[in-house]
Amino acid sequence: MNQHLEKLKEFIHQSDAFSEEDKASLLKTVKNAENDLMISEFKLERTEKVKRTTAILLEETIDELEQKRKTIEVANEALSKSLKELKATQAQLIQSEKMASLGELTAGIAHEIQNPLNFVNNFSEISKELLEEMMEELKNGDPEEVHAIANDVIQNLEKINHHGKRADGIVKGMLQHSRSSSGAKEPTDINVLVDEYLRLAYHGLRAKDKSFNASMETQYDTSIGNIPIVPQDIGRVILNLITNAFYAVTEKNKSEENGFQPTVWIATEKKRKTIDISVKDNGHGMPQQVVEKIFQPFFTTKPTGQGTGLGLSLSYDIVKAHGGALKVETQEGEGTQFTIQLPLPKGS
Numbered sequence: 001m002n003q004h005l006e007k008l009k010e011f012i013h014q015s016d017a018f019s020e021e022d023k024a025s026l027l028k029t030v031k032n033a034e035n036d037l038m039i040s041e042f043k044l045e046r047t048e049k050v051k052r053t054t055a056i057l058l059e060e061t062i063d064e065l066e067q068k069r070k071t072i073e074v075a076n077e078a079l080s081k082s083l084k085e086l087k088a089t090q091a092q093l094i095q096s097e098k099m100a101s102l103g104e105l106t107a108g109i110a111h112e113i114q115n116p117l118n119f120v121n122n123f124s125e126i127s128k129e130l131l132e133e134m135m136e137e138l139k140n141g142d143p144e145e146v147h148a149i150a151n152d153v154i155q156n157l158e159k160i161n162h163h164g165k166r167a168d169g170i171v172k173g174m175l176q177h178s179r180s181s182s183g184a185k186e187p188t189d190i191n192v193l194v195d196e197y198l199r200l201a202y203h204g205l206r207a208k209d210k211s212f213n214a215s216m217e218t219q220y221d222t223s224i225g226n227i228p229i230v231p232q233d234i235g236r237v238i239l240n241l242i243t244n245a246f247y248a249v250t251e252k253n254k255s256e257e258n259g260f261q262p263t264v265w266i267a268t269e270k271k272r273k274t275i276d277i278s279v280k281d282n283g284h285g286m287p288q289q290v291v292e293k294i295f296q297p298f299f300t301t302k303p304t305g306q307g308t309g310l311g312l313s314l315s316y317d318i319v320k321a322h323g324g325a326l327k328v329e330t331q332e333g334e335g336t337q338f339t340i341q342l343p344l345p346k347g348s
Helices: 003-014 022-142 143-178 190-208 229-256 309-320
Strands: 187-190 215-219 225-230 263-270 272-282 325-331 335-343
Touching: 003 022, 022 143, 022 190, 022 272, 143 190, 187 190, 187 229, 190 215, 190 229, 190 263, 225 229, 229 263, 229 272, 229 335, 309 325, 309 335
Parallel strands: 215 263
Antiparallel strands: 187 225, 263 272, 272 335, 325 335
């Protein structure tokens, strides 16, 4: 009990200055003040206890948070290391996929190079014979005949130069396909790119499997012209889609009766906002549960050892990086069509 209030109550009781009624009123007021004071003291005491408890809890929380911060820091370092290792592994897998596709192209490249080399060899042999003939005519003093032979030699050399450049272009394309992309876009003739990879894929499969055969139907939109793309990247996508299409029709041909004609259709089309490159086959098609997974890394419907499951996943990422889309339409028993949609350059 508060001493000051007790003295005040005692003073009121003993004082003759107040009436009994005033004393009662004053004592009631003092009593209320005493109660309020007790409540305030109780609240203050509780507040102090809460403050002390809060301080202890806060200190414990700070210690706990510091421990968690250190744990997170260690976990972040481990995650950062794992991410670096994952990126390195991913880069190796991507390069392995590139080299695997290059392996598929090798036979087709050899076939494509053989043709211009045959021309070079033949025209070289003919030119050699013409030069020998020209030497004879020089001895005979027939300038008109020498002039005519010289013109023939010049024409042959032009043909040799043309086919040599063709072979050089094939080799450069192969090297471009095998090396890592610089990511730099360059104006590219889409129709030429598609047709080149179509022929390389076809002859590559023919060289690997002599029984392989499929019809190819092309429809190229000549109004497209050159569009800015990373040619080796889009080339890989085209190669993957065409190779998959040939695989699909070949597999169906094994199970079909006579009369089935394996066919792959390739088309390019300039639309209002996009350049479309479509690859269609009349293979078995795909069920919906497969369609939902085909762009996932490492998913493949091919037997073990015949596919990494990275082809379509990488193709999807490449097209997406170009600001485009990779679409698929399929019907079981009828076939599948993949369409690369690339954004139409402004002003085209």
